Amino acid sequence: MGNKFLEGNFAPVSREHTITELAVTGRIPAFLDGRYLRNGPNPLSEVDPAAYHWFMGDGMVHGVRLRDGNAEWYRNRWVRNPAVAAALDGEDASRFCGLDALGANTNVIGHAGKTLALVEAGAPIYELTDELDTVGRCDFDGTLPGGYTAHPKRDPRTGELHAVSYFFGMGNKVQYSVIDAQGRARRTVDVDVTGSPMMHDFSLTENHVVFYDLPVTFNAEMAVAASVPGALRTPAKLVVSAMVGKVRVPDPVTAMMARKIGANGGLPYRWDPKYPARIGVMPREGGSRDVRWFDVEPCYVFHPLNAHDDGDSVVLDVVRHPRMFDRELHGPDEGGPTLDRWTVDLTAGKVLEERLDDRGQEFPRVDERLVGRRHRYGYTMSADGGAQPGGSLFKHDFRTGSRAERAFGAGRQPGEFVFVPRHDEAAEDDGVLMGFVFDPGTQRSDLTILDAGTLETVAAIHLPDRVPNGFHGNWVASV
16 A cells, blocks of 8 residues: 655655765855754654554654855754664663654754754653754753643743643643743643644744644544554443543553554544534633633644734634545645634634635744744745645735745755744844755755745755655754
């Protein structure tokens, strides 16, 4: 059985590189001093195409170091969880259990002087060195045990990381947390939700936290099928179904299920048409009882672009999928994702849903200095169906309602692009956009740098290999 999430540029690469001589076309701006990093799934061992889900592959981080107008190195490294470390480095993995088996494959950020490879759903996140070698698990100096999220948001005023984390073992709760600028948790809040949703991301404004409680939920039948012998599946499914979304699942049960599911296998989350679609708005310093819930049309949101307060309303710009993991169980491909605006009227108690752009697109980004504030520009990657990269980058102007498009041509496929300002006080689009672009003709990728104002190419750093289609990355400036 074929699996398109193992074919073309979804297929994993087999080598780790350390390249210190890189060809460059154009001129790298001298103000760029730091590392562009991007994470994504890259199965290390042979996988079963019939079972494999794109979200479950072993994590691999790719990075390019830029300084003084030069590209100093390109590195790619598997994130060494115990199973990967055992396979690559001969380390003893006999003591690892449960969610340790899953790969930190979704995002990579810099915070408090550390480089962190992130994943969600209760799995561990990992600290990396500046050269992308794995240091070990990160729990923020012991202040936040358990898993974290793939999508924290940094408050540009305080430098704190805000996050919403989910895990099927938590029952009908998700956790809001705040990590201070020194890298320690200063606040955690458990928030009641309908059941056990896959809450991939959230939104943050100057005054509010927004939760997306949408109908992709933990599926006990899929999890039990992957983790329990055939003769025991029926009673096991009944037990797990009775617990999930109602009470916290006992740690031994979650550990057993997570270890059996493991990396490079299936994802135990699926579309549930009976689950209510709603969003919750909580004051930043509030608790679960302060959350106000608002119904929306059934859909799924992986990624909000940004959010801001507007008087008595909260404005949410999101990429909306009509449904997710209903018929396609190997990755996101359930209809074209669109750019929508949801305006939550806190006084009237309702949500106005508007379509901003109906062309397929994903991986929305905004100037990180404006997270939670009113923004003018946003950037998205064209996407066919849900995950297959198109050939263009979109720049949205929310003041004029216009959209500029940069097509890369000749079948080239861009991934997520991030914005880097020219300097701290630069205008919103005064800087560059950067991201990996795959060329199927050469079977290699470039780190492509665009002028954010014109979308013209400033420079392209040519890599010796391709960077497989992956998820999220960030510019980590040197301190």
